[in-house]
Amino acid sequence: xxxxxxxxxxxxxxxxxxxxxxxxxxxxxxxxxxxxxxxxxxxxxxxxxxxxxxxxxxxxxxxxxxxxxxxxxxxxxxxxxxxxxxxxxxxxxxxxxxxxxxxxxxxxxxxxxxxxxxxxxxxxxxxxxxxxxxxxxxxxxxxxxxxxxxxxxxxxxxxxxxxxxxxxxxxxxxxxxxxxxxxxxxxxxxxxxxxxxxxxxxxxxxxxxxxxxxxxxxxxxxxxxxxxxxxxxxxxxxxxxxxxxxxxxxxxxxxxxxxxxxxxxxxxxxxxxxxxxxxxxxxxxxxxxxxxxxxxxxxxxxxxxxxxxxxxxxxxxxxxxxxxxxxxxxxxxxxxxxxxxxxxxxxxxxxxxxxxxxxxxxxxxxxxxxxxxxxxxxxxxxxxxxxxxxxxxxxxxxxxxxxxxxxxxxxxxxxxxxxxxxxxxxxxxxxxxxxxxxxxxxxxxxxxxxxxxxxxxxxxxxxxxxxxxxxxxxxxxxxxxxxxxxxxxxxxxxxxxxxxxxxxxxxxxxxxxxxxxxxxxxxxxxxxxxxxxxxxxxxxxxxxxxxxxxxxxxxxxxxxxxxxxxxxxxxxxxxxxxxxxxxxxxxxxxxxxxxxxxxxxxxxxxxxxxxxxxxxxxxxxxxxxxxxxxxxxxxxxxxxxxxxxxxxxxxxxxxxxxxxxxxx
Amino acid sequence: xxxxxxxxxxxxxxxxxxxxxxxxxxxxxxxxxxxxxxxxxxxxxxxxxxxxxxxxxxxxxxxxxxxxxxxxxxxxxxxxxxxxxxxxxxxxxxxxxxxxxxxxxxxxxxxxxxxxxxxxxxxxxxxxxxxxxxxxxxxxxxxxxxxxxxxxxxxxxxxxxxxxxxxxxxxxxxxxxxxxxxxxxxxxxxxxxxxxxx
Numbered sequence: 135x136x137x138x139x140x141x142x143x144x145x146x147x148x149x150x151x152x153x154x155x156x157x158x159x160x161x162x163x164x165x166x167x168x169x170x171x172x173x174x175x176x177x178x179x180x181x182x183x184x185x186x187x188x189x190x191x192x193x194x195x196x197x198x199x200x201x202x203x204x205x206x207x208x209x210x211x212x213x214x215x216x217x218x219x220x221x222x223x224x225x226x227x228x229x230x231x232x233x234x235x236x237x238x239x240x241x242x243x244x245x246x247x248x249x250x251x252x253x254x255x256x257x258x259x260x261x262x263x264x265x266x267x268x269x270x271x272x273x274x275x276x277x278x279x280x281x282x283x284x285x286x287x288x289x290x291x292x293x294x295x296x297x298x299x300x301x302x303x304x305x306x307x308x309x310x311x312x313x314x315x316x317x318x319x320x321x322x323x324x325x326x327x328x329x330x331x332x333x334x335x336x337x338x339x340x341x342x343x344x345x346x347x348x349x350x351x352x353x354x355x356x357x358x359x360x361x362x363x364x365x366x367x368x369x370x371x372x373x374x375x376x377x378x379x380x381x382x383x384x385x386x387x388x389x390x391x392x393x394x395x396x397x398x399x400x401x402x403x404x405x406x407x408x409x410x411x412x413x414x415x416x417x418x419x420x421x422x423x424x425x426x427x428x429x430x431x432x433x434x435x436x437x438x439x440x441x442x443x444x445x446x447x448x449x450x451x452x453x454x455x456x457x458x459x460x461x462x463x464x465x466x467x468x469x470x471x472x473x474x475x476x477x478x479x480x481x482x483x484x485x486x487x488x489x490x491x492x493x494x495x496x497x498x499x500x501x502x503x504x505x506x507x508x509x510x511x512x513x514x515x516x517x518x519x520x521x522x523x524x525x526x527x528x529x530x531x532x533x534x535x536x537x538x539x540x541x542x543x544x545x546x547x548x549x550x551x552x553x554x555x556x557x558x559x560x561x562x563x564x565x566x567x568x569x570x571x572x573x574x575x576x577x578x579x580x581x582x583x584x585x586x587x588x589x590x591x592x593x594x595x596x597x598x599x600x601x602x603x604x605x606x607x608x609x610x611x612x613x614x615x616x617x618x619x620x621x622x623x624x625x626x627x628x629x630x631x632x633x634x635x636x637x638x639x640x641x642x643x644x645x646x647x648x649x650x651x652x653x654x655x656x657x658x659x660x661x662x663x664x665x666x667x668x669x670x671x672x673x674x675x676x677x678x679x680x681x682x683x684x685x686x687x688x689x690x691x692x693x694x695x696x697x698x699x700x701x702x703x704x705x706x707x708x709x710x711x712x713x714x715x716x717x718x719x720x721x722x723x724x725x726x727x728x729x730x731x732x733x734x735x736x737x738x739x740x741x742x743x744x745x746x747x748x749x750x751x752x753x754x755x756x757x758x759x760x761x762x763x764x765x766x767x768x769x770x771x772x773x774x775x776x777x778x779x780x781x782x783x784x785x786x787x788x789x790x791x792x793x794x795x796x797x798x
Numbered sequence: 799x800x801x802x803x804x805x806x807x808x809x810x811x812x813x814x815x816x817x818x819x820x821x822x823x824x825x826x827x828x829x830x831x832x833x834x835x836x837x838x839x840x841x842x843x844x845x846x847x848x849x850x851x852x853x854x855x856x857x858x859x860x861x862x863x864x865x866x867x868x869x870x871x872x873x874x875x876x877x878x879x880x881x882x883x884x885x886x887x888x889x890x891x892x893x894x895x896x897x898x899x900x901x902x903x904x905x906x907x908x909x910x911x912x913x914x915x916x917x918x919x920x921x922x923x924x925x926x927x928x929x930x931x932x933x934x935x936x937x938x939x940x941x942x943x944x945x946x947x948x949x950x951x952x953x954x955x956x957x958x959x960x961x962x963x964x965x966x967x968x969x970x971x972x973x974x975x976x977x978x979x980x981x982x983x984x985x986x987x988x989x990x991x992x993x994x995x996x
Binding site for chain 2: 281347389408412413728774779
């Protein structure tokens with residue numbers, strides 16, 4: 135037996151950072167960690183961090199941690215985007231830094247777009263959404279915590295473990311998958327990708343995907359079982375509805391992703407032949423499986439954003455949302471239809487005219503419920519008294535970009551047209567319009583809208599509007615040229631092209647657009663800092679800064695850790711709006727509250743699984759065994775831990791609640 | 799004090815309720831995973847790459863005996879849950895031990911079938927069909943193994959602590975899991991073994 139490979143697998147000295155980007159990446163990671171450590175030591179906050187945040191099972195704190203992590207990953211993915219655009223501009227000139235064209239060689243360019251896609255979908259958009267859902271859904275349904283508080287913490291830490299693992303290649307190995315964000319087979323097989331890059335892809339997504347699946351189960355049970363008395367399904371706020379649908383999608387599709395990745399894993403690790411070119415594997419099966427997950431995944435991202443827009447529109451137009459049942463039905467229909475369209479991602483596969491026609495028509499059907507929702511929002515604003523605060527600006531931005539991108543989508547739903555623009559930059563522009571202009575704008579609207587609820591003070595309004603306009607301008611400047619380029623025949627994932635095409639100036643516009651977005655993101659950070667500085671003036675003293683309609687606004691801001699001193703009784707839709715209208719308040723009768731205790735087991739378990747994943751990347755058997763065994767032992771220990779809750783006596787609740795009401 | 803106990807009791811019923819629903823949902827997600835494996839198996843069934851076809855490698859009477867053993871283990875598992883409802887500790891231990899023995903017999907039979915195939919040169923590396931077969935049946939086997947580990951831990955706990963309410967909940971979920979694996983096996987028996995005879 136070879137002991138060295140048993141312990142450290144294929145790892146060698148040569149795998150330590152030596153290229154400029156791995157040295158830079160490692161340097162950046164360690165500088166940031168070092169700075170954070172120094173800050174925590176100087177301010178003596180290690181204990182505070184561990185006890186109040188990292189081990190917390192409170193969905194509000196986990197939600198904030200999700201948002202922070204997602205933002206960090208957003209910066210990371212954004213740097214990738216800048217590198218891609220700048221390469222495409224510089225590629226016409228002479229090559230530098232050892233590259234034949236531009237400054238990135240083809241293989242490195244491929245790794246960058248792969249990482250960019252994975253990070254933006256799995257760790258940014260999903261992270262932001264899980265953060266917002268964690269923060270807001272329990273409040274909207276009048277619950278104190280989630281159905282499984284420990285699993286929530288575990289899900290978050292698995293997400294973090296995946297996020298660290300996807301960046302680990304900077305430190306160990308120096309290469310990521312060069313396959314595109316879905317690692318399509320057979321390109322991702324050992325034959326074509328013999329290095330550890332695809333292994334990083336596999337284990338990072340497998341671990342974070344497990345976290346997402348756990349989160350999905352948790353939220354479905356929470357929403358179905360823990361609503362306040364009187365809140366029937368058809369009285370739920372729209373954001374809760376759309377979160378429920380999104381989470382139902384998660385539990386239906388993430389098993390498919392897990393299994394597809396597992397099949398690729400056994401292909402690579404055990405020499406099986408699911409998707410290989412030889413021994414009768416079937417490569418197109420990979421495409422089918424991954425898009426059976428991948429297309430509904432897009433709706434996992436966008437449907438909660440629809441809910442956020444519904445909340446924002448009805449609050450700032452000061453009207454109840456127009457056609458609530460039709461909004462719910464439309465969201466439900468989108469959820470169902472999303473399962474029937476996956477093949478439109480590969481019309482060119484050669485499935486034949488009938489199959490393509492079916493999937494083309496189904497794809498166009500999705501436009502109907504989406505259109506219904508847009509009409510609903512517009513009619514909500516109709517004859518409303520709109521207050522122009524920044525959350526509704528994001529909604530206006532969304533309506534314009536989303537309809538624009540949706541039209542492009544309808545165009546591509548036609549198989550004959552798709553044959554022309556398949557895998558072109560037109561497609562890239564389309565899905566960025568949907569995910570940035572749809573999901574991400576929704577997330578920004580949501581964060582601005584709920585920020586006072588989370589922190590107790592509003593974000594700076596004026597800067598908020600600057601942020602919006604810079605984002606919008608930057609967004610259009612960067613993606614409209616891609617539509618044009620796609621029409622002109624520029625394919626996606628293209629690291630160089632001939633200067634004679636005359637495409638360079640369009641890529642340059644795109645790059646400038648991306649730089650405007652950078653300014654917008656810097657402004658967002660400035661907005662946050664300025665708001666924290668001016669938090670006294672921006673303070674939300676009422677708990678209801680926007681004259682809101684749903685239950686989360688009935689609590690003081692920031693929300694006390696037990697959410698509701700007394701679980702509210704719901705009598706109608708827009709529960710809090712109705713409560714505000716009824717002036718006669720019933721006397722408050724306080725009760726004992728049972729709350730989950732903090733636990734570090736989620737961190738330990740995720741750490742062991744991280745070790746397992748990293749060891750599997752390098753096929754370091756010993757550490758893989760340690761990681762897996764450790765994880766199983768942690769799980770068993772937690773299962774038999776009976777002491778997971780504590781009681782907050784009624785007298786204590788009363789005292790705390792009165793204190794809150796005094797300061798308000 | 800009294801109010802605290804009623805509160806705990808109320809919370810416990812709520813928690814039981816949530817755990818059961820959560821576990822059902824987990825089982826459904828697991829079913830989707832098996833669904834993917836069944837689909838890949840069906841697609842790759844004919845991809846033998848010159849190697850053996852399904853009708854050459856499977857032994858139907860052998861698979862039937864595996865099936866009967868697993869079905870019997872499901873039956874004994876059901877008897878264990880009946881005993882659990884009657885709070886009969888000895889019977890619970892007895893029936894679960896029997897389930898455990900049947901489960902491990904099933905696992906040994908499955909592994910012996912695997913090793914026979916491998917020794918004949920028909921491992922998972924041979925063809926797409928054999929990859930799909932080993933993965934589908936092997937994943938079921940892994941689930942059985944997880945169930946057995948869970949069972950042995952629970953048995954140990956019952957022996958030490960008696961039938962506490964939290965253990966009862968775990969045993970109920972375990973029986974759900976076990977019946978679920980039984981159903982999946984029925985599909986494996988039909989789609990893999992019976993269809994090889996057609």
